[in-house]
Amino acid sequence: MIAEEREQGMADSMFGDDPKALQAVAEGDREAFKVLYHRYYTKLIRFVFRVTQRTDLAEEIVNDVMVVVWEKAATYKGTAKVSTWIFGIAYHKAIKTLQQWSRVNQPLDSDALQLAMLPDMERKIPDAQFSRDLQSTLTQLPAEQRAVVELTFYYGYSYPEIASIVSCPVNTVKTRMFHARRKLRELLPDGIEYPEP
Amino acid sequence: MKHEDNIRQLKSEHDSIEAVLPWYINGTLPLEECHQVEKHMETCLQCRAAMTELQNMQRAVQQSTDVALVERNNLQDVLSRIDKASSTASVARKQQYLSPQKLSSRWSIKQWLTNKVSHYWRVFMALPGGWRYTVVAQSLLLVLAGVMFTPSTEPVFTTLSASSAENSKQDNIRMRVVFAEDVLFRDIRHLLVNAKARIVDGPTPSGVYTLETIYAPDEVLQDVLDRWRAKALVRFVEPVSNIVVRN
Ligand SMILES: [Zn+2]
Numbered sequence: 001m002i003a004e005e006r007e008q009g010m011a012d013s014m015f016g017d018d019p020k021a022l023q024a025v026a027e028g029d030r031e032a033f034k035v036l037y038h039r040y041y042t043k044l045i046r047f048v049f050r051v052t053q054r055t056d057l058a059e060e061i062v063n064d065v066m067v068v069v070w071e072k073a074a075t076y077k078g079t080a081k082v083s084t085w086i087f088g089i090a091y092h093k094a095i096k097t098l099q100q101w102s103r104v105n106q107p108l109d110s111d112a113l114q115l116a117m118l119p120d121m122e123r124k125i126p127d128a129q130f131s132r133d134l135q136s137t138l139t140q141l142p143a144e145q146r147a148v149v150e151l152t153f154y155y156g157y158s159y160p161e162i163a164s165i166v167s168c169p170v171n172t173v174k175t176r177m178f179h180a181r182r183k184l185r186e187l188l189p190d191g192i193e194y195p196e197p
Numbered sequence: 198m199k200h201e202d203n204i205r206q207l208k209s210e211h212d213s214i215e216a217v218l219p220w221y222i223n224g225t226l227p228l229e230e231c232h233q234v235e236k237h238m239e240t241c242l243q244c245r246a247a248m249t250e251l252q253n254m255q256r257a258v259q260q261s262t263d264v265a266l267v268e269r270n271n272l273q274d275v276l277s278r279i280d281k282a283s284s285t286a287s288v289a290r291k292q293q294y295l296s297p298q299k300l301s302s303r304w305s306i307k308q309w310l311t312n313k314v315s316h317y318w319r320v321f322m323a324l325p326g327g328w329r330y331t332v333v334a335q336s337l338l339l340v341l342a343g344v345m346f347t348p349s350t351e352p353v354f355t356t357l358s359a360s361s362a363e364n365s366k367q368d369n370i371r372m373r374v375v376f377a378e379d380v381l382f383r384d385i386r387h388l389l390v391n392a393k394a395r396i397v398d399g400p401t402p403s404g405v406y407t408l409e410t411i412y413a414p415d416e417v418l419q420d421v422l423d424r425w426r427a428k429a430l431v432r433f434v435e436p437v438s439n440i441v442v443r444n
Contacts, residue, residue, distance in 0.1 A: 033279065037272055050261070063275050070279045134257035153258040158225035159217070174216040181250065 018082035026073035037066055040083075044090050047155065051094045051147045053139050054101075061097055065090045080164050087155070088165040091147055098143055137187045145180040148173055210237060215244055219251050370421055374406050375433035392425075 015021035015035045024032030044065060049058040068089050076085055138146060147166060151157045163170045214237045220226045221234045238244050394410035410421065425434045 030276070030279070034272065034276075037275065041272075059271055063271050063278070066275050067278050067282070071282060131257050131260055134253065135261050138254075138257060138261070149254065149258060152219045152223055153255040154261075156223050156225065158223075159220050161225075177219050178216060181247075181254070184254065185250075 019078065022069075022073050022076055022082050025070060026076070033066075033070055036069065036086075040086055041066075043155070044086070047087065047147075047150060048090055048094045050150045050154070051091065051143050052098050053143075054098075057097055057101070061093050062090065065093055068093070081161070084157070084161050084164050087151070087157075088167065091166050094147075095143060133188060134184070137184055140187060141180050141183055145176045145183070148176040149180050152177065211241055211243065214238075214241070215247055218244065218247055219254075222248070222251050222255055370436065371407055371409050372422065372425065373433075373435045374408050374425065374431060376406070377430050377432050 015024060015032050018036070018039070021032045021036050021039075025036060041062065044062045045058055048061045048065075049055060052058060052061070065086070069086060072089075076082070080088075138149065141149065144166070148162055151162045151165060152159075157165065159170050159173045162173045166173070214234055217226060217230060217234065221231060226234065234244075238248070392410060394408045396406055396408055410425075422434050422436060425431055
């Protein structure tokens with residue numbers, strides 16, 4: 001396993017940029033695939049989890065995404081960034097899976113989150129409570145809106161890129177963000193303003 | 198009539214500016230649009246309030262915790278699935294360049310140093326002003342410490358144990374780590390648990406932690422460091438020179 005990680009480091013420098021790696025994947029290069037896998041796995045897991053709010057589905061969806069990347073690498077046209085292409089696959093798979101389960105907006109398992117916290121350490125951060133409220137409110141947004149919020153604020157995509165990922169017009173991206181904000185304002189008693197210290 | 202037109206125009210300008218504020222904040226708005234946003238915000242209180250609101254949203258999104266979820270790795274499953282797929286498609290495989298002989302430690306040192314310099318430079322340039330001075334000061338101290346205390350033993354940067362045969366036990370490596378500015382402690386704790394690391398010192402007033410973590414005998418230090426650098430919560434990683442604690 002460790003030796004494999006070392007090899008991964010070598011291969012990683014060999015397929016320095018995404019298009020090169022994806023090109024190699026298109027030619028059936030397994031090492032290039034591993035590079036892409038390592039490069040994207042964590043990002044995708046988080047993204048898919050944030051969109052679906054389903055820990056039980058996230059891994060399976062991401063695995064499916066990576067298999068699609070392997071199978072469809074040759075169809076990548078190079079008009080969008082590789083990451084946009086891969087995130088697009090992940091977004092659509094996530095939404096589709098949610099629809100299949102027809103259990104959209106399953107609330108986040110807050111027990112799991114609580115486990116990760118130490119009460120005394122939490123107190124050192126004054127806005128921890130507010131931040132957590134806001135985080136749990138984010139989980140109540142519709143998946144499509146949450147995806148736009150995540151892609152913007154966590155992954156740092158531009159709105160044209162997001163439009164390309166979620167396959168919709170740029171105005172729809174802006175509208176989803178707008179609705180997300182309005183919803184957060186409704187759900188949080190004091191709005192999205194941090195409380196005065 | 199003219200007045201109403203004017204108001205309508207202002208309203209539509211406000212709407213279109215407010216709609217792109219999230220991407221002004223995340224830094225992806227084209228320069229020209231940025232200028233429009235800035236000009237508009239000089240006079241629009243509503244947009245300024247929206248900015249604060251969106252920045253809070255950004256912070257909440259970035260602070261969200263699901264570290265545990267991302268540490269698992271399903272590569273083997275996926276590989277066996279793609280193998281099944283490719284065995285029917287008879288795809289050519291190119292693995293020859295990764296023969297074990299080429300993974301000599303000599304290559305590792307050279308590569309490590311090259312990467313290290315450029316990596317530190319990039320990290321350094323990405324730091325806010327105040328941090329840069331801190332880092333410069335600490336690097337100087339490290340260099341000094343390195344000069345004064347260089348041990349006569351082999352440097353440990355490369356493969357952390359040369360005699361891998363007797364090594365079924367694990368070694369510990371110490372490194373200095375600076376976490377992202379607004380990271381919560383619970384996230385740090387979560388990260389440490391997952392990475393089997395512990396805090397042995399710090400944080401210093403400038404926020405530097407000294408961590409000790411386990412690595413396997415045949416692992417290259419660079420890989421350990423790179424793995425830490427790849428973590429979203431981590432800003433800066435540097436080995437504590439030559440300190441390897443053997444259990
Ligand atoms: Zn405005």
